[in-house]
Amino acid sequence: MIYNWKKIVRFGLPLLTLCIFIEIFAGQMLHLGQKTLVVFPIFLISIPVINGVGGNIGSILGARLASGLHVGYISLNAKDKKMQENLITAILMGIITYSILAILIYYVASFGGIQMGIGLIEFISVILGVGVLLVCVISLVSVFTAFWSFKKGLDPDDIVAPVVTTIGDTLGIMLLFLFIGAVGI
Amino acid sequence: MYAKEMLKQSLPLLIFCGLGGIVAGSTLGVMADILQNIPGLIVVIPAIIALRGNISTAFGSRLGSAYHLGIIDAENMWNDELKQNIIGSLVLSFLISIIIGILAYVTTILFFDVHPDPLKLISIVLLAGVISAIILTLMTIVIIFIVFKRGYDPDNITGPALATFGDIVTMFCIFGSAIVVEVIM
Numbered sequence: 001m002i003y004n005w006k007k008i009v010r011f012g013l014p015l016l017t018l019c020i021f022i023e024i025f026a027g028q029m030l031h032l033g034q035k036t037l038v039v040f041p042i043f044l045i046s047i048p049v050i051n052g053v054g055g056n057i058g059s060i061l062g063a064r065l066a067s068g069l070h071v072g073y074i075s076l077n078a079k080d081k082k083m084q085e086n087l088i089t090a091i092l093m094g095i096i097t098y099s100i101l102a103i104l105i106y107y108v109a110s111f112g113g114i115q116m117g118i119g120l121i122e123f124i125s126v127i128l129g130v131g132v133l134l135v136c137v138i139s140l141v142s143v144f145t146a147f148w149s150f151k152k153g154l155d156p157d158d159i160v161a162p163v164v165t166t167i168g169d170t171l172g173i174m175l176l177f178l179f180i181g182a183v184g185i
Numbered sequence: 186m187y188a189k190e191m192l193k194q195s196l197p198l199l200i201f202c203g204l205g206g207i208v209a210g211s212t213l214g215v216m217a218d219i220l221q222n223i224p225g226l227i228v229v230i231p232a233i234i235a236l237r238g239n240i241s242t243a244f245g246s247r248l249g250s251a252y253h254l255g256i257i258d259a260e261n262m263w264n265d266e267l268k269q270n271i272i273g274s275l276v277l278s279f280l281i282s283i284i285i286g287i288l289a290y291v292t293t294i295l296f297f298d299v300h301p302d303p304l305k306l307i308s309i310v311l312l313a314g315v316i317s318a319i320i321l322t323l324m325t326i327v328i329i330f331i332v333f334k335r336g337y338d339p340d341n342i343t344g345p346a347l348a349t350f351g352d353i354v355t356m357f358c359i360f361g362s363a364i365v366v367e368v369i370m
Contacts, residue, residue, distance in 0.1 A: 008273025027228035045210035
C-alpha cells in the first residue's frame with residue numbers, strides 16, 4: 001500500500017498550518033475594512049473572484065513551469081525565452097479575465113438589487129487596478145517559487161500552488177482596500 | 186504557438202472559475218448581516234476557503250497520480266488506498282478547522298480588543314470545515330470516476346473543477362453553519 005492516512009496528515013499539517021496563519025491575517029484585514037464592505041457589498045462579492053483568479057493564474061503558470069523544468073525545455077535562467085513567454089501570457093490572461101469579470105460582477109450585483117454606491121467606470125478601475133498589480137506580483141512569485149524549489153531538488157508541483165494562493169489572498173485583500181481608498185470612497 | 190495554446194486552453198477555464206467566484210461572493214454578500222452579528226466570523230473566511238482549496242486539490246492530485254501509477258481505476262476504485270486518502274483528508278480538515286477557530290479568536294482579541302464567543306466561533310468553523318470536507322471528498326470521487334470512465338487525464342480536470350465548486354460549497358457551508366450555531370447557541 002502506498003498511501004497511509006497518518007502520513008498524509010503528518011506531511012500536510014506543517015505547510016497547511018503555516019498557510020492558515022497567513023490567511024488569518026488576511027481575515028483580520030477584512031475585519032479592519034468590514035465597515036467599508038458593509039457599505040459597498042459589491043466589494044464583498046468581488047473578494048472570492050479577485051483571490052480565486054489570482055491563485056488560479058499563479059497555479060497554472062507554476063504547473064506549466066514545473067512541467068517545463070522536469071522535461072527540460074525550460075532552463076533555470078531569468079533570460080529563458082519560454083519562461084518569459086509563459087510569464088507574459090499569464091499576465092495578459094489576468095488582464096483579460098479581470099476585465100470581463102469586473103463587468104459581470106457589476107451587472108450581477110445591480111440585477112440582484114444590491115445597493116451599489118459606485119459607478120461602473122470607478123468599479124472597473126478598482127478591480128482592474130487590483131487585478132493587474134496582483135497578477136504581476138503573483139506571476140513573478142510563481143516563477144521565483146518554481147525555480148527556487150526546482151533548484152533545491154523539491155517538486156515545484158507540491159509547493160507553488162499553496163505559496164501563490166496564500167500570498168495572493170493576503171495581497172489581493174490588501175490591494176483592494178488600497179484601491180478603494182485611492183478612488184476616494 | 187506555445188503562448189496561444191495556453192490562452193486557448195486556460196482562459197475559458199479561468200473565466201468559468203471566476204463565475205464560480207461570483208456565486209461564492211454573492212453568498213458572502215447575503216451573509217453581510219450575519220458577519221456583523223457574529224464577531225470574528227469574517228476573520229475565518231479566507232482561511233477556511235484556503236483550507237478547502239489546499240486539502241481537496243491535494244486529494245485530487247494524489248488520486249490523479251494513483252491513477253497514473255495504476256493503483257486505482259474505474260473498475261477498482263473503492264479500495265484501501267482510496268480509503269486511506271479519504272481518512273487523511275478528513276482528519277486534516279478536522280484539525281486545521283480547530284486551529285483556524287482558535288487563531289481567529291486569539292488574534293481578534295489581540296488586534297481589536299473585541300471578544301468573540303470562542304465556543305461559537307470554533308463550532309462554526311469545525312461544522313463548516315468537516316461538512317465541506319465530506320461534500321468535496323465525495324464530489325472529487327464522483328468527478329474522478331467520470332474522468333476515469335471517459336479515459337481523460339484527471340490532472341487536467343480535477344484542479345479547476347474543485348477550485349470552482351470548492352469555493353461555492355465552502356461558502357454555503359459557512360453560511361449554513363453560522364445560522365445553525367446561531368439558532369442553537
